[in-house]
Amino acid sequence: MPTPLPLIAVTMGDGAGIGPEVVVAALLDDAVLTRCHPVVIGDAPRLREAARVLGLDCEIAAVDHPRDAEFTPGRVNVVDLGLLPADLPWGELSRLAGDAAYAYIRRAAELAVAGEVHAICTAPLNKEALHAAGHLYPGHTELLAHLTGTEEVSMMLSTEKVKVIHVTTHIGLIDAVNRIEPGLVERTVRRGHEAMVRAGTPNPVIGVCGINPHAGENGLFGYGEEDEKIAPALETLRTDGIDARGPLPADTAFFLASRGDYDLIVAMYHDQGHGPVKVLGIEAGVNLTVGLPVIRTSVDHGTAFDIAGTGTAEAGSMVEALRQAAGMATVPVTPAA
Known part of the structure; x- marks a missing residue:
């Protein structure tokens, strides 16, 4: 019986930055799909726009819960929170995008703590946008510590x-x-x-x-x-x-x-x-982020507002982040009946 692949919640990051682009590109990468089952926590329309600017022909499929996702070639599954306006500009600071980025992380943390996903992988958020939305955390590390009730990470x-x-x-x-x-x-x-x-x-x-x-x-x-x-x-x-x-x-x-x-x-x-x-x-x-009760990896770059929406962002760091998340995640084995 083949070993089940870990289910990973991928947060879309700040929708005005390169997060949607690197997420779509990475989730269509064969190196990712052979190691894990990734499900985006984000906004489906923004991911479709990212696919358009990247020139990628794929299906962005909205699902209610990660367990409802189907993993087939050319399909990107997303738990669609529907938080971003259709006309959100690329590359501009947005309080709405900062608030949405917070909501994606909060949902992913809830799923991970409940054991409904096996790891979290995050696209970049913008700290200034996060603060403009009233979420006063220095970054992902401190935010996830708060959301998971962890004193020190x-x-x-x-x-x-x-x-x-x-x-x-x-x-x-x-x-x-x-x-x-x-x-x-x-x-x-x-x-x-x-x-x-x-x-x-x-x-x-x-x-x-x-x-x-x-x-x-x-x-x-x-x-x-x-x-x-x-x-x-x-x-x-x-x-x-x-x-x-x-x-x-x-x-x-x-x-x-x-x-x-x-x-x-x-x-x-x-x-x-x-x-x-x-x-x-x-x-x-x-x-x-080391010390959390859940596995969390992330890209090691920012939102890159200067190139957001141009289709030129590199997805290598996101691919590697997903690979490492999959490598550290533990999938519980269901006892045979």
């Missing part, structure tokens, strides 16, 4: 060469340094270790960046943050058998990871981790 970026998890994300640099403390570092590393094991690396080697240049260089730079905020966490982790090494100079850690010395890098703040990953190739990067 971590952002992980994954590419073929480098994987990085962040101790802090969407806060200012001064606030990030103040927030970092041994308990947070330890919990972040543990979440990263668990994610790597789940993804098939049983004994990951984890490199942990310092905060200051050269990881402080024995007190030459900074005020002893590495010894105070990071080193105690690493001692505890190593005692528990987790191979966490550091604190490492961030300017060399990513190079060493790219050649295979480390399976995962722990970045202390947003740009420390995002910059190197995006240089390696934003089109193939995937964003994962």
Whole structure:
């Protein structure tokens, strides 16, 4: 009996951005359809318009629930929430699109928590549009934590060469340094270790960046943050058998990871981790939220208003995000009667 494919809720993202285009293109990709059963949570008319600008001949089929979807070549299933106006402009900030993007995520989270889908994969939302609609979250990571009742989660970026998890994300640099403390570092590393094991690396080697240049260089730079905020966490982790090494100079850690010395890098703040990953190739990067009670992956790019509606958006990151979601999802086995 063949292994059942995981059912994945794919949120359409901000309808004024490239989300509808990358979703349609990815869901028609054979590499996706052989690994999972994706169902969009979004607006069917917007997906039809995206297919038109992409020049794709496909069926956009509205369904009431993911379980009602049929998976045949050339068909894109969508739970149609009907929230966007027909004349929504491409590439322009819209409060309505921000509110709709929130609704798509909320519905997907409800389905995932209830076990009615096996993972969530998200197209990009626009933070300014989200805020204009009254949903004051820094991004998907924090929003999904709220919707699933999760106190603390971590952002992980994954590419073929480098994987990085962040101790802090969407806060200012001064606030990030103040927030970092041994308990947070330890919990972040543990979440990263668990994610790597789940993804098939049983004994990951984890490199942990310092905060200051050269990881402080024995007190030459900074005020002893590495010894105070990071080193105690690493001692505890190593005692528990987790191979966490550091604190490492961030300017060399990513190079060493790219050649295979480390399976995962722990970045202390947003740009420390995002910059190197995006240089390696934003089109193939995937964003994962680690620590949720559900699987969630996402593209590692924004709404790209400058090219939205032109049919030129690349769907590679969405294809990869769906592939990784399918790889981590667990489909419950129904006992034989």
